[in-house]
Amino acid sequence: MTSMLLYDTTLRDGAQGEHINFSAEDKMKIALRLDDMGFHYIEGGWPGANPKDTAFFEAARSITFKNAKLAAFGSTCRPGMKPGDDPLLKALAASEAPVITLFGKTWDLHIERIMENTLEENLRMIRESVGWFVSLGREVIYDAEHFFDGYKDNRDYALETLAAAWEGGSEVLTLCDTNGGSLPHEIEAIMEDVKGWFAERSFEDKRPLKLGIHAHNDSNLAVANSITAVRSGAVMVQGTINGYGERCGNADLTSIIPVMQLKMSIDCMVPERLARIKSLSRFVSETANVPPLNSRPFVGKSAFAHKGGAHVSAVLKEPRGYEHMTPELVGNERRVIMSDYSGKSNVTYKAKEMGIDMEGVDSREVVSEIKRLEQEGYQFEAAEGSFRLLVERMAGRFKPRFQLKNFRVTVEKDKDRHCSSHAVVHIDTPFGEEMSAASGDGPVSALDNALRKALECFYPRDMAHMQLVDYKVRVLDGAGGTASKVRVLIESRDPDTIWSTIGVSEDIIEASWQALADSFHYKLGSSEI
């Protein structure tokens, strides 16, 4: 097995993504996690260009990473200036990062038209900037910005910029498809030419050439371009977790790593860590506060989800039948989806998986009830708690521990003051009635608090150990303005379990109530009366 250097730039290039916003603390949490996963390089940001990034590198000085080298990103020095006089380069050096990733210009269009600089001066800036950091004892990685575009417009000059960085003492020359417009066969042909050109030119420096690849996804080819470069001899892959990044994003390391490790026999992540890559993906999306993409290859919730009835029965007989790999290798799992397309086998599989007793239930009736509810906007695939209650209700086994008599929620706002919400809930239980009132941060929170208070009178132990951990709202059909249908999903947990429940209505409070009531019913379902 050959091996490969993984270079993560989630914290720098990833943070350029439209909805991505990391605090310095977020960055540190992610960096520690990447280190733990065995990434070889972590690019933390551009110290000096951005106070958040400067703060991150300051905090990083007191951290000892186990596996990763921390890289500070920055540009070559300004035209007409010595690297040691350039305040931006001095700030980079002051970051104390052991690795400096310097990007320089390759493309004559950028140098002449945008920067209004000369091609010759640009070569000096590259050579001297790399050399200055090398003289300070830093490892330098040179990122050749727009390498492929520059090569296509002016091959000879593009190659000279690489030579300048190599002569300066750069450890790796990273070829960047900055605009993401290149195709795999172009990457292959250009990389072969770069290798050939370097082999023919006589450098004083006899180190073996090390190339890296940095791809963007504007043509939906970032993963393909990265692995093509690897097949053409690149020894470093730059990318981001979940492919976050500007425009269409960077090359997605959560795809590239499993492809290299499991399908190309390239050693880049040991199996124990690879089995945590789904969890890494989820962690980064939660920290970035971006909903995880279900269809994301390898790590998405739907990556191994089967919907068609025929696929489900085949995959149960022989997993390779519809799975290109074992989901557990990347920490993922097979899922069977309840839906319109579900056959009996899906419902039976799901019920068995959840330990639901199907005795006394006709699974065809369950399928047709699910289909009816999904027409109304329910989605049981994300609400297994409500699915269990549905089956138990249909089996006539459901004994509610409480019933609503009525509730009233009031939200008031005075001029510039914030809203205040309070709720009154009146319930009936096998042990008697109770009416409770509570306030909350918004109407649903008030309703949650009031219901919980009422239930505490009868089920104090259950209530002490249960909490709501997630609340999601989705507007199902935007066309009706504020009168559209909404779907509410609530996730709750106690020390042993996590469960999700659902509500759908044109009224957000009604939908929230359904999901809330189901959540408490689910919890209390197993408590003794």
Add this chain to the structure above:
Amino acid sequence: MTSMLLYDTTLRDGAQGEHINFSAEDKMKIALRLDDMGFHYIEGGWPGANPKDTAFFEAARSITFKNAKLAAFGSTCRPGMKPGDDPLLKALAASEAPVITLFGKTWDLHIERIMENTLEENLRMIRESVGWFVSLGREVIYDAEHFFDGYKDNRDYALETLAAAWEGGSEVLTLCDTNGGSLPHEIEAIMEDVKGWFAERSFEDKRPLKLGIHAHNDSNLAVANSITAVRSGAVMVQGTINGYGERCGNADLTSIIPVMQLKMSIDCMVPERLARIKSLSRFVSETANVPPLNSRPFVGKSAFAHKGGAHVSAVLKEPRGYEHMTPELVGNERRVIMSDYSGKSNVTYKAKEMGIDMEGVDSREVVSEIKRLEQEGYQFEAAEGSFRLLVERMAGRFKPRFQLKNFRVTVEKDKDRHCSSHAVVHIDTPFGEEMSAASGDGPVSALDNALRKALECFYPRDMAHMQLVDYKVRVLDGAGGTASKVRVLIESRDPDTIWSTIGVSEDIIEASWQALADSFHYKLGSSEI
């Protein structure tokens, strides 16, 4: 320019996506749109296997498509049965679709282990099923399911299945990477071998071989695998709009088409239609009721969005600097994002684009106010109406046409009855005060109705032509249960304009009020007092 057949299977394979659910009417709307866009084949579903699909093909009989041939999808006949006796094949024929796309088994693992059939019998089923439809005068496309996996396990047999379909009279042989596990260099090598094998074998039928490609995205390589196959001689590409499909989806035609047309000189869609592909993508995601993916290459909202300040100034000077193509060619447009990373140039560009007068405003102050608000959860990139109001407030030019004195919203629920909501709103205007009450489908709808009623007393003409068209809620931080922060985005329109406004709060009613009030302020901002 070579040309290429586009085969769309959004309505069949795309509908297998986890959250995708099309009614027969949705399918017809999409089919007509695809036809209008010049797709050569539209696969409508599997008539006979699914009542919705049967209904779609019934409805399609009275439609004359301008460009596309309609294809019905189905399987080869059952083991031990003649095609003409198989009820599933008879239902396919009865659909009256001019094209029949038959899938058959390639992989010995599937045939022997899952179907418990013999390899020989499978060849008969393929040959005779294709032949039967050809004898009925239908054009047959043969989809070789699991072709690449089958080839890797048993090359000779996989090739024999293709020969059987070819001998049966299939027009095109589509090689399917059903599990999505293959890599581009494998696709290339296998396709070369297929072509060589066909060239050497002597068929009675001397038609030139036509190969197609059907890729899935499980390895994040579906687009790369498709264009690799095209470079290896495939004359048909199967895929879906937005890459919808089971697990990680199918090959995304909204990427493949621009890559072929604009970057590979392959003729598949004329420029006037290509310029509507973004709108097609949006239409399909709206019909599927799946939020459009902003980072989707070519057609996503962020595909040409620039966030970094340096990128913005470069792109304004020379678009090629950070854009791999002209966005308008695919009906998209350049966007400049207001954010944390924004420099002055973003704010100035945006203001100019929106025709906002920046006189009397310090754009650095606007940038720092935007950064502060984004820390709280605001996102002005999707709320240009609120951005304009922000600038006008900072310039001291904002003259509110109404002010809230107070409101009260009440939601009540009795036992099993649905919630009822009503709101009382008390406002002050330059023309006097007004208190109004209204009910609605939920608290926000009630608030909207009551505010509108109050404003109608003073601004009847403005109110008559304004409506809310979209209402989105996003929970920003799930960790706090029902006490998390929510972000509300409201889209409104009048006959001339569409505008979006935003509100953020821990209280959904407070957040909705902010967005609602901004929406009315935006509308009334330009009305004369």
